[in-house]
Every structure is written in C-alpha cells, then in structure tokens.
Amino acid sequence: MTIRIRDAVEGDVEGIARVHVQGWRESYKDFLRPEALSGLSVEERMRMWQGAFAQPDPQAKLLVAETASGEIVGFARGGPVRGENGGLLGTEAEIFAIYLLDRVKRRGIGRTLMQGVLDHLDQHGFRSVGLWVLKDNLPARRFYEALGGQPGPEQSFDLRGQMVVEVAYRFELKSQR
Numbered sequence: 001m002t003i004r005i006r007d008a009v010e011g012d013v014e015g016i017a018r019v020h021v022q023g024w025r026e027s028y029k030d031f032l033r034p035e036a037l038s039g040l041s042v043e044e045r046m047r048m049w050q051g052a053f054a055q056p057d058p059q060a061k062l063l064v065a066e067t068a069s070g071e072i073v074g075f076a077r078g079g080p081v082r083g084e085n086g087g088l089l090g091t092e093a094e095i096f097a098i099y100l101l102d103r104v105k106r107r108g109i110g111r112t113l114m115q116g117v118l119d120h121l122d123q124h125g126f127r128s129v130g131l132w133v134l135k136d137n138l139p140a141r142r143f144y145e146a147l148g149g150q151p152g153p154e155q156s157f158d159l160r161g162q163m164v165v166e167v168a169y170r171f172e173l174k175s176q177r
Helices: 010-027 034-038 042-054 085-089 109-123 138-146
Strands: 003-007 061-067 072-080 093-100 128-134 150-159 162-172
Touching: 003 109, 010 042, 010 061, 010 072, 010 093, 061 109, 072 109, 085 128, 085 150, 085 162, 093 109, 128 138, 138 150, 138 162
Parallel strands: 093 128
Antiparallel strands: 003 061, 061 072, 072 093, 128 162, 150 162
16 A cells, blocks of 8 residues: 655645544553543544634644545644643653554554654754653553653543543654754
8 A cells, every 4th residue: 555645734634533433443442541532533632623723823733644545544733832731741842742643553654644744844954853651551552652752741631521641752853043
C-alpha cells in the first residue's frame, strides 16, 4: 500500500474527522470505557477541524497520510503551545494530535507525520515541543521514546466521564535559533 504524506486542505475535514474518531476508538479501546468511545461523533470532530481551517495559524502544521485512492488514513497537527497545560508541558510548541488507523500502523507513517510536524516547528524557530499521552498507552509511549521524546510531568483529569492520567513528552528540536 502506497501512502502519501501532504499538507491538509479544507476538503480533508471529513476524512480527518473520521480518522480522529476511529483512531480514538482503536487506540483507546483498552484504556477508556466503551460508552466514552461510543459517544464520539464524526460530525462533532468535523466542526472542530473546520474551526482549525477557519482560523489558520502559519506557525501550525497539519499533515495527512492518504492512500493512492485518496483515503485519509492518518494525520498529525502541531503548533505553538496552547491553553493552561502549556505551562505544565514546559515547551514552546505542542503536538496537538497524531492518529493513524490500526491497519496502517507500524509502517513508518506515524514517524513520517511526526517528523514533518517537528521539522515545520523547527523551521519556525521553536526549540522544544511537547505532547500529552495516556500513561497506560505503552505502545504510544514507546513510539514517542523511539523518536527521542523524554517523559516528564503527569496530570490527571476527567476524560468523557473517566479519570485518566497523562504523561508529558518533550522533544528538543535540532536548530537552536
């Protein structure tokens, strides 16, 4: 299967939303209660992603992975650190989301998506990037560690009616601008 990585365009919103919902259901099935996952909706995620296109940030990057037939099977987005958790991350930039469908994992696609976003952030002068991952999600944690991420602080919060613990990962970027 040939996969192409490219910049996302507004016409990708539905495909990104579908991967976002299916990615949650596949990636978090062992960590979250079924009712939390069944409450996810493609329509809700489409509205969220339309908002990202309505207010574009040139320092942010959204990449998609698509098959030769044009089906979106993964995406990654990062940009300047946001919100109250930015301080806890202790980084200048953040990976907001990275999701792949299970059927395309372990082929280097996630690494390529992640590297594309990290390179973009590096080119925009950011020196450090952080992200949050469920503490119990060992496959994702191993993935981030293989890319050079260092674990850091933890936080607990209510996620769709279930208390979870996340751990921060920090990446130092190549250039020191």
